[in-house]
Amino acid sequence: MRKLTLLVALFAIVLPAPARAQGGPPLLTDDPDTPGPGYWEINLSTFLERSLHSSTIETPRLDANYGVGERIQLKFEVPWLRESDEGSIQTGAGNVVTGVKYRFVGHEGKMVAWSVYPQLELNTTHASVTKGLVEDGPQLLLPTELTLEILHVEINGEAGRTFAETGGGGWIYGVSTEGHVVPRLELVAEVHGERPKDGSTEWIVNFGARPKLTRQMILMLAIGRGLTGPADERPRLLFYTGLQFNLPGLYSFK
Numbered sequence: 043m044r045k046l047t048l049l050v051a052l053f054a055i056v057l058p059a060p061a062r063a064q065g066g067p068p069l070l071t072d073d074p075d076t077p078g079p080g081y082w083e084i085n086l087s088t089f090l091e092r093s094l095h096s097s098t099i100e101t102p103r104l105d106a107n108y109g110v111g112e113r114i115q116l117k118f119e120v121p122w123l124r125e126s127d128e129g130s131i132q133t134g135a136g137n138v139v140t141g142v143k144y145r146f147v148g149h150e151g152k153m154v155a156w157s158v159y160p161q162l163e164l165n166t167t168h169a170s171v172t173k174g175l176v177e178d179g180p181q182l183l184l185p186t187e188l189t190l191e192i193l194h195v196e197i198n199g200e201a202g203r204t205f206a207e208t209g210g211g212g213w214i215y216g217v218s219t220e221g222h223v224v225p226r227l228e229l230v231a232e233v234h235g236e237r238p239k240d241g242s243t244e245w246i247v248n249f250g251a252r253p254k255l256t257r258q259m260i261l262m263l264a265i266g267r268g269l270t271g272p273a274d275e276r277p278r279l280l281f282y283t284g285l286q287f288n289l290p291g292l293y294s295f296k
Contacts (some may be wrong), residue, residue: 066103068250068264068282069233071216074145074157074187077109078293087284089121089261094157094274096127100136103284112295115143120166123175134170137163137181148189149295155189159202179207185214195219210239220252228252229266244271246281260286 066072077083086161088101100121110118119135143162148155163181167172173176185202201215218232230250237243250264262284268277 044223051157060234067284067286068252068262069216069218069230069232069248070183070246071198071200071218071232072159072187073200073218074143074148074155074189075150076113076115076143076145076157077107077288079109079111079168079294081109081291081293082287082289083107083109084287085262085284086287087282090279090281091277092279093277096125098126099124109293112149113145114179117141117143117161123170124171125175132173132175134173135166136170138166139163141183143187149191151295153191157187159185161185177208181206181211183214191295212236212238212241213243226254228254232266242271244276245269246277246280250282257291258288262286262289278296 066075067087071257079202084107085103085105087103087105088099089103091098102121103119103121105117105119107118110116117140119139122133123136124131124133131158139161141159142224143159145155145157147157149270161183163177163183170176181242182205184205185200187198187200189196189198195263196219198218199212199216200218203213204211204252214234214236215256216232216234218230220228220230228251230248230252232248234246234248235243236246246266246268248264250262250266252263253261255261262282264280264282266277266280270276
């Protein structure tokens with residue numbers, strides 16, 4: 043893990059432009075940033091996770107975020123799932139995720155930014171539970187996100203506790219960074235971990251890019267894989283592609 047964390051840190055340092063810590067799509071690790079007062083950030087995407095014997099595709103996945111003032115973000119997310127397991131295919135609605143992010147220290151471009159981001163996940167339909175696409179019952183995620191700027195390099199970190207009605211919950215944590223190669227292209231990288239209450243940590247590494255297509259539209263791409271965990275459950279491939287719509291545009295924090 044020390045080597046993986048060092049790899050992400052070196053990724054940030056060697057970029058030709060100053061890095062800034064922006065997590066969230068296409069990464070798993072989030073950050074303290076919010077859209078801005080009255081601004082929308084809408085992510086429409088496809089996410090593939092493939093393990094040794096099965097694969098799951100979320101398409102489309104709608105992730106809508108709205109800024110209330112400069113420090114609060116409201117979130118609504120829901121995917122459509124397609125799961126293939128040794129020839130058996132199931133489809134159905136994924137869980138709805140709602141959340142409120144509150145950044146109580148700093149903002150983008152400052153030396154320190156810090157937020158909390160409670161999120162509630164609920165079953166949309168019992169049919170998806172019956173098919174085995176989602177776990178039964180609500181889940182609560184209580185994470186905190188921190189951005190630090192050190193020697194012109196910003197690193198974003200996230201850690202949180204999950205609580206589940208079934209399954210016992212667990213922990214999530216990660217570190218990410220991103221930087222401009224050219225003004226309209228950002229490269230991103232992360233190391234992300236998830237640990238169930240009574241299990242070992244599954245570590246994932248992701249690399250990706252955010253080409254800016256227009257003032258309102260960004261293409262998001264990422265590819266990664268699991269590095270630890272049970273061999274038959276470990277993700278052999280993670281792939282994310284989607285479009286981010288910023289309406290009316292990207293808000294500039296002064």
